[in-house]
Amino acid sequence: MSAPPENRFPSDLYGGRLTIDVDAVSQNWRFLNDRLNGNSECAAAIKADAYGTGQREVGQALFAAGCRTFFVAVPAEAVALRQVLPDAIIYALNGLLPGTSGAYLEHDIRPVLGSLAEVEEWTGLCKASGRSFDAAVHVDTGIHRLGLSPEEFTRSLGDPGVMGPFVPSLLMSHLACGSTPAHEMNRRQLDLFRDVTAPHAHLPRSLANSAGVLMGGDYHFNVVRPGISLYGGQAIEDEPNPMTPVxxxxxxxxxxxxxxxxxxxxxxxxxxxxxxxxxxxxxxxxxxxxxxxxxxxxxxxxxxxxxxxxxxxxxxxxxxxxxxxxxxxxxxxxxxxxxxxxxxxxxxxxxxxxxxxxxxxxxxxxxxxxxxxxxxxxxx
Missing domain, CATH: 2.40.37.10 (Lyase, Ornithine Decarboxylase; Chain A, domain 1)
Known part of the structure; x- marks a missing residue:
């Protein structure tokens, strides 16, 4: 077995051992990718150091398996990932923190714009440059965390004065109750997301996390963003877990x-x-x-x-x-x-x-x- 560089001491000096199988992560990604139709791309959420398994090692393994789009949480994670995946598409889910737009552009990172203020800041940058810089726009369909309200989303994306040359590279939302597929919230969010993004259906759209992938094609749209399932975790409660431990x-x-x-x-x-x-x-x-x-x-x-x-x-x-x-x-x-x-x-x-x-x-x-x-x- 090989150990990564961060192990500074002989094995006998550690009280425990964490073994990670990156081939199993790739196997889980392929399992999920195989559930999609030809119109959907299987991305990967590798935030929080790839759920504790190592962002660098997991990112490289998934890229080798065919994954091309990655989601992390904060800009620092995105910059670190860019250093090992120069050709990947990388989104930062937590959005555009004040004063960070320069770092996003320098490292070719795409923020997920989650508020009207973030949209206005990004579109202002695009207007000043006379070009569209890639970013996603998040619409809140009921989880009430990040995301524009449906009204803000509709008003902003329908107003050329707001958007200027900016064309979102992705429209997305996030499921609140995917772990319980029978919950009525899932269908409610699906219907709202479909309705509010319908005028922009020519743009890539994304709703499904791990549970959304397993819930079927209605939730897949153009990009799915599995996380916990990649690492062998159980995305759907009270059902057999089809994923391989990693x-x-x-x-x-x-x-x-x-x-x-x-x-x-x-x-x-x-x-x-x-x-x-x-x-x-x-x-x-x-x-x-x-x-x-x-x-x-x-x-x-x-x-x-x-x-x-x-x-x-x-x-x-x-x-x-x-x-x-x-x-x-x-x-x-x-x-x-x-x-x-x-x-x-x-x-x-x-x-x-x-x-x-x-x-x-x-x-x-x-x-x-x-x-x-x-x-x-x-x-x-």
């Missing part, structure tokens, strides 16, 4: 110890041993992205790890640097000091962990591995 988190065992029945485990004494236990303490905690909320108490179970096919429940609170696992029923030779334990990966889905932590797999992925050795290799 990341595996392993933590090393520091100590194995016996805990008598009736003793408590971890901070707050929240978990009481109901029988004599054998515990393994591993070198991972919430500082490594293993969320504190997935710990256990006497009232509710916590998450779990896997050791060679054996489930090892989390016992007590997850602390900053360590987690206690119940390995009572795991063969002793598998839980020796220094051995690796799978905390998340092919056998411990991020969505399963997220359910114990009352969150979503996005939060797990984007928080991972600040102190782990990072390895790019197939998951084994």
């Amino acid at each position: 990341a595996k988190v392993e933590a090393r065992i520091m100590i194995v110890r016996d805990v008598p029945e009736g003793d408590t485990i971890g901070y707050g004494a929240l978990h009481t041993a109901k029988r004599p236990l054998r515990n393994a303490v591993v070198a991972a905690g919430y500082a490594d992205g293993m969320l504190r909320r997935a710990g256990s108490t006497d009232e509710r179970p916590g998450g779990f790890a896997m050791i060679a096919g054996h489930k090892a429940p989390i016992l007590g609170r997850i602390s900053m640097d360590m987690i206690t696992l119940d390995v009572t029923d795991v063969p002793e030779h598998l839980v020796e000091r220094g051995a690796y334990v799978e905390m998340m990966g092919p056998n411990v889905a991020a969505a399963d962990l997220a359910a114990y932590a009352d969150t979503i797999d996005y939060e797990y992925l984007t928080s991972l591995g600040r102190r782990f050795e990072r390895v790019y290799a197939p998951l084994t």
Whole structure:
């Protein structure tokens, strides 16, 4: 296995290992791309360091697989991506921050204009130059975050005095409830987006995130923007996840110890041993992205790890640097000091962990591995 340059120390000095399979990311992109008709392009959202998996490595792998359009959040991410993908189309979803238009033009980055003030600033730039600089325009269809209101969108795009020479390279909106396809909000947003952009249907349009891709062709338009599905996450709730896992988190065992029945485990004494236990303490905690909320108490179970096919429940609170696992029923030779334990990966889905932590797999992925050795290799 090969390690990227940011690993500054020998493997033995890390308490855990984050393995990322960029070929699996490409496989997931091809799976989604194959669901589109010939009129739609499959782009990729690689914001937040490609959901924690490495923007540089993932971006290069996806470009090699055929992806040509990428979405990040902030201009700094876009500039960093441009350094490794000189020929890609790159959009910054968070729009045009004050004073940044020069950097967008210098690095050929396309802002997603999400307010009337941003549209006016960008069109002013185009008017002053007498040419159209590429940018997307975001219309809010009900999520009430970024985006022009439908009225602002209609008024602005229909007024040559506002637009000047500017011709948007993309018109887009964002689904609020894609993870639950039966939610009426999806159809409402689809209908509004279709209606408000109909006078400009000659321009490329984009509505679908990962869930929108899986929801079918009505949502695909010209460009789809999958994110979580590329990284093996579950885009649609309560349905089988068709995506391939791309990341595996392993933590090393520091100590194995016996805990008598009736003793408590971890901070707050929240978990009481109901029988004599054998515990393994591993070198991972919430500082490594293993969320504190997935710990256990006497009232509710916590998450779990896997050791060679054996489930090892989390016992007590997850602390900053360590987690206690119940390995009572795991063969002793598998839980020796220094051995690796799978905390998340092919056998411990991020969505399963997220359910114990009352969150979503996005939060797990984007928080991972600040102190782990990072390895790019197939998951084994």
